[in-house]
Structure formats: C-alpha cells, structure tokens
Amino acid sequence: MTVSRTLHRPDRVSAATAKKVLASIQELGYRPNKQAGLLASGRSQLVAALIPNIASPMFAESVQGLSDHLHESGLELMLAPTGYSIGREEQQLRAVMGWAPAAIVVTGRLHTAGARALLEEVRASNTPVIEWWDRRDSSRGSGFAQIGFDHRDAGVMMARHLLERGYRKLAYVDSGVPEDFRAHERGEGFLEAVGVAGGLGTVYVAERLEPLAAGRRMLQALCESGLPEALAFANDQLAAGAILQALELGISIPGQLAILGFGDFPIAAQLAGGLSTVWVPRYEMGAAAARTLLAALAQDPVPDLPSLEPTIVQRAST
Amino acid sequence: MTVSRTLHRPDRVSAATAKKVLASIQELGYRPNKQAGLLASGRSQLVAALIPNIASPMFAESVQGLSDHLHESGLELMLAPTGYSIGREEQQLRAVMGWAPAAIVVTGRLHTAGARALLEEVRASNTPVIEWWDRRDSSRGSGFAQIGFDHRDAGVMMARHLLERGYRKLAYVDSGVPEDFRAHERGEGFLEAVGVAGGLGTVYVAERLEPLAAGRRMLQALCESGLPEALAFANDQLAAGAILQALELGISIPGQLAILGFGDFPIAAQLAGGLSTVWVPRYEMGAAAARTLLAALAQDPVPDLPSLEPTIVQRAST
DNA sequence: TTGTAAGCGTTATCAT
C-alpha cells in the first residue's frame, strides 16, 4: 500500500519512506501491473480508436496527433481498424469494450444500430465517446462529442470554388469505397451546390484501385466519353493521378480541364504547378480529440478548440 | 465458472447448459472483463508494437498487416510511437510492459542498453519479442526473432544496380533523420559497393523537411554544386521530389541524371515514365510478424515465411 | 458435467 501511495499520491508519504520505496523499486526493477491496477480502481489508462484504415494517410496523421497528446498524459492507445465497414466496426467495438477503455474514439457519425447501442452504454458509464472526422450540427444533442467538420459543407465549398472561377460543367469523382460515407456526402453537397447555381453536375465513381492509378484511369475514361470543364476528386491521390495522366495526354490544366483535390497532402504542393485542393486539419483533429477526452476524464470543462474547418488552397490547377 | 467454461472450453459443457448460458449472456449483455481475465490467467491478449512514426507510409502498411492477422486471432494491438528515438523507445517499452502484453514488436535491431535489458526480461518470461524492419544474419543467436532484411545489403544492391547500368559517379541521399539507422546502413552499403567497384561515391543528407520538398531542394543544391551521374535516395518521396524538380529544370532523366528510390510506393509507378526503386515487403513484414508471434504463442514450430528480401524494380529513371 | 475455493496484483477504506 505504501508503494502504491508513493507512486500515485507522493504527498501522502513521508520523504524518508518515499526515498526508501523508490530505491527498492529501482533495485528490484518493479513495474506496477496496470491490469491489476485497473481491476482494482476501475480506471483504465487505455484509449481505443476505431479507424477505417491504418495505412491510409487520411487517418494516420490524426492517429499521430491523438497518440502524441495521449502519451504525454500517460494514456496508451489501442487501435482497431474497421476496413471501412460499419459491421466490422461494431465487432471491433465489442472486442475493444472488453478492455474497459478510458475513452473511445470512433470515425464518423454513421454506425450500425448495435454499435450505437454499445456507444450509448459506454457513455452511460461516464466514459467519453468521441466521433471524429465528421460533424453535423443538426444532430448535436442526441449524439456524442463530434470533432471534425461537415462533409456536405465541404462538398458545397468545393463546388462554389469551381463555380466562382467560371466553370459550369462540373463533375465529382467519388473514391469507389462503398462505405466511405464522408466522401459520398461531399459528393452530395457538391452536386446540390452546382444545381442551385444552375450549373451542370455529375458524379463519377473511381475504380477501386490504388488511388493514383484510379485517377489516371478515370481521366482516360472521361477523355473518351467527354471531359467536363472541372473535376473535383474525393482525395488528392485520385486528383494527382488525373493530373499525371493529363500531362501525358497533353491536356492543359486548368485551360481544358480544372482539377480540384481534397486533403492537401504533400504531393498537392509539389505537383506540376500545384494542385488546388482542400486543406483538412488531419493532425489537429487528433490533437483536439485528445484534448477533449483528457478534459472529460479530468472532469474539466470542454477546452477551447481551434477551428477545424477545411479551407480551399488555391494553386494552379483551378 | 460455468460461464467461463462455456466461453473458452465449450466442449467441456453440456449442450443444454451452454444454450442457457449463451441465452443469458445475450439477455444481460455480458462481456467478460479482459483485464480480470488476464490477471487471473497471466495470459494477455494484447500485442504491443513500437514504431518510429505512425503517420509514415513506411510503417503504416506493416502495422496494417500485423493488425489484420492479429485481429483474426482475437488479439488486440497497442501502438506506441517512438519518434525515431531509441531513448523514447526505452520509455515506451517501459510503459507498454505494464500491460503485460502477450508479445512485443520493436522496430530495428538497435536499442539502448536499457531497452535491450527490458526486452531480455520480456523474453525470459516466455513472451515473444520480434524485431521487424531489420535483420543481420551475424547477430542471430544472440538476439530476438528478426523479421526483415539487411539494409546494408539493400544499399549494396542499389549501388550495384546503378553500376551495372554504367553509372560511375554515384551519390546516396540520406533522409536527414538522425536516428533512422536503417537509412544510414543502406548508405554505408551503397558507399562500400561503389568503392569496391572503383566508382566514385558520396553521401548527402537531405534537409529535414517534408520529403517531397526536401528532394526538390536536394536536386536544386546539387545542380549548383555539380550533379553526379546517378542519385540513390533513402526513400521514394525524396526521389519523387527530385524528379519533379528535374522535370522543371529540364534535366533529362536518366540521360543527365539517373534516379533510384526506395520503397516502391504508388507514386513510383505513376511518376513520369516511372521511378526505378526498391520494392520492400512492407505489408508482408507485418503479416510475417503476426504469423511468427501467433505460432510462438501457440507453441507451434516457427512457420515457413515468404522471402522478405527487397528487390529492384526497374523503371525509366535508371 | 458442474461447482467450490483460492488467488492473480493492485487500490479503497478504514484503523492505527
């Protein structure tokens, strides 16, 4: 008991005892067993994050942001990939809950009914639940903490950017991942904004290949069936593929075809002249999730968060 | 006790009892507490992986490979980033060991003395320790299971590829991350092979910027100080940056300058004409680590692993 | 096939 106190409440132990305890810890190489600690205290030091894909650059930086701030506070990160499937997400959620995590982070606001019930249960036990990478103001109150931005609005922003620059025949290229709801929502917002402005909007779906290759193929296909004036993509990788293909075909950008990406990945800044795109606070969402969740665990008020709105980055391709 | 048995050794429970138990589990929403299970059994269902950087595409796919195969067997993955620092690695190792993981995966074969002692301790308790992303045959026997390839050999292979194609004035561009020992070792192997062949070898160190930008800057700098005949890079991102810059400067590739990357990331196949590079079994290392570790946990013999040797991918840039 | 008792390593609580 004195050892436990020395480690957790040093102010409640005399200096002399503390010194002896620490010396013994050093000498014996004692490391507390966290599982036992959790079992006794009911407080875990684990945060579980469920994300569609670990290898995707979209989420990797958010995970890094989360991880950086979590480790500063002595929390460990448990990662569970869902493969962009909400069914899989429910399974993973079930598995992860067995660890009694201190907080749970899930991607997006769309879940199976079962997953939603599990999350409600988690929240009912005073464990923070955070949805990141999405937010819809209308659904607040009913839901969990949302750290992200509205993808429909982002789609609207993309369309408006193109419309403002005079393009009228527009198309959105979706990623071809059936359950990437956020990409679909951007497409919906895009289409709607084009319609409102009296433009001509279409949605295409990329093949489910490696994205640079899929972008190339998409441009190839459109060349044969007829190019719009501007093309907005679900992500920079698709857009970069299209630009590379356009360069090879001698299609001038943005003269014959304007191209807009999403994500503002490094390649966007480096590609011939620069790819116009949408900057997304990837790392910041992770950091914000960590800050929010730490505050909730400490019963502190919700911290002020930086704006997490995406913004258009204008380069040479639009 | 009957519940525990129903869940873990269903063959030891009568069908009728099992049915009743499962019905109750369903009805009550019972989920076993894994912490308590571990505490009682001494067997954890957690695998800890320590990697330099979660957001780096180098490791992300290995993590995905590990994760995919782990989850199939009901093991959870705990990730700890070390920021390319072996000091940080030791800290993380200490933290992670508090969870009594079922197995530990660390990146590379170079660790602090303290970390090495901790890993020995882990192994002494019959917990598998795997070093991935590196392997040195001479150090086997003294060490842990190594899943990866020899980076010095990879450097030699890169140099030989360039030498065979007639280039004599060669340079290797290192990544600029001080503790990326594997990139340094590739550079050493490269230099040595060039020396042996009687060529002229140099090592440059890229600025520590976003890698595409650093590759651009490196090429710019070399243009001013004098280009070699061929340039090998520590990774494809640096090489891609150099190619983009060369295109803008009108330097012909491989005519005036040959360029070789490392990693075989998607961009290598898509870049103007194609970047020659070294394919690395990123996902496969993750999968192999999982298979090795599962076999060790099951006391099965070490499984046959596919070859994890990198190979040269010849494209237009060399 | 089922059930009982003990104990895993910690922390909460209360007594000293």
Next chain:
DNA sequence: ATGATAACGCTTACAA
C-alpha cells in the same frame, strides 16, 4: 504517516 483487510472479475485446480 503507515498498515491491514477486503474487494475488483476472472481462471486454475480440485472436489463433488
């Protein structure tokens, strides 16, 4: 300021 005792929820070992 320190220590004794009883949990935490499960599994092991053994008994019925």
